[in-house]
Amino acid sequence: MSSPPPVNVAPGTLLRLDPDDWSFGRDLTPGTRVDIVVVRLRTDLAHVNDDAMWVVGHLPQCSYSHIDEHPPCMEVRVKVAALQRHTSTP
Secondary structure, three states: OOOOOOOOOOOOOEEEEOHHHEEEEOOOOOOOOEEEEEEEEOHHHOOOOOOEEEEEEEOOOOOOOOOOOOOOOEEEEEEHHHHHHHOOOO
């Protein structure tokens, strides 16, 4: 059983992440800024002691983010502290 996520980030939230806010992302260059429009948090991978969570979303310039059949553009592991700067905890 997975733990509840340490933060609640609403779908559609634009996260503007500095290079030290995230640690890994599919097809992303380490040490760069990343902008992502949140689709969902990967709560299936969230654990109480984790200091980061996987965020699934779209690039801000994605023209197809409103189409349900279009898979998210990216998945990035974001520090919980960075997520908390963008939202309040539940």
